[in-house]
Amino acid sequence: MKVDLFNYTIERLKEIGVSIDDMAELVMEVQKKYYDDITIEECRHHVLSVLKKREVQHTVITGLELDRLAKEGVVEEPLLSILRRDEPLYGVDEILALGITNVYGTIGLTNFGYLDKVKPGVIAELNNKKREGVHTFADDLVAAIVAAACSRLAHSKRSDFTEEDE
């Protein structure tokens, strides 16, 4: 069985109610203060480029699967309760998500810190449990994808940037 990881990853995000456009809008929100000429198409392009990276796909599907298993209740205790409560001291959700931002260097890290603190849009909805299910990993993964797309956008404004680079 050959799985198209790119489309599978996008589908898994859709299942938790997060679309490419949701993430593109967050990129736009964060970056428009630095670049007043950016378009939503440009933001969407950078989100998709981040999701094309295999290490990003692997990270996203691993975290979302752990959320799903916790929701189904098939994770053993004590981890099950930790995941369901989204315990602040657990921290593995942030650590996993940093694997995504690290691909794009320190700007990614700064943007991730900002998104984690401000929690705009869909990130807040996931974190506030407004949505059914367990989203312990999901909010950090989405923040990391957005942060990485922001960094990629920033890199793309350099004169020596080529699409193959990043």
Ligand code: MG
């Ligand atoms: Mg979390």
